[in-house]
Amino acid sequence: MLKKTLGAVTAFLLVVIFAHAGYSAEYIGAKKCKACHMKQYKAWQKTTMANSFENLKPGVKAEEKKKAKLDPEKDYTADADCLKCHTTGYGKEGGFVSLEKTPKLINVQCESCHGPGGDFRKIMKKDKKFKLSEAKAAGLILPDEANNNCMECHGSDSPFNEKVDPKYKFEIKDRLEKTHEHFPLKYEH
Secondary structure, eight states: HHHHHHHHHHHHHHHHHHHHHHHOOOOHHHHHTTTTTTHHHHHHSSSSSGGGGGGGGTTHHHHHHHHHHHHHTSOOOTHHHHHHHHHHSTTTTTSOTTTTOGGBSSOOOOOHHOOOOOOHHHHHOOOTTOHHHHHTTTTEEEEESOOOOOHHSSTTTTSSTTTOOGGGGGOHHHHHHHHHHHEEEEEOO
16 A cells, blocks of 8 residues: 555656646736836837837938948848847747737846736735735845846847947946836835
8 A cells, every 4th residue: 555655646746747847937017016016017118129120121220230230121120130139038838929919028128127916926816915025936026226138129139239339338237217107016025
């Protein structure tokens, strides 16, 4: 009897381990974040990130593209080098795939900086006074000067860098202030 029970428990644990081995948090899109973070959402909508996908279309930002030695009449909306920085989660499990398959993930949305929200949103919805440490353990990223993922797109591989035009110089402290207004949250976390 003990052998059968031990065998069943071992089999169960192996199933659980292998089921979670390929698990990746779900990208949910900015509209789901908006439900609880309306002020942040409205502030984000005024940023260039909120419409970054538009810049990939032919004729848009033509002068900037010429300066960066890009063809201003080319359609970059399916270009992998561009999509990783003009969409949310491109190249990552559950992230942007194409305009046809994942239109809710165009542009640089909340999850581009804060991580895929599927898991930490559940914690936030369950208890509005959630513990920040629990949300972070579930994947929430709070970018700051020391811990940020901004340079994935604003680094030297971008055709839009300070060598092309000084206006593209990236100063993290300045950008964090301009990204969207960081309103105090209603509850202490």
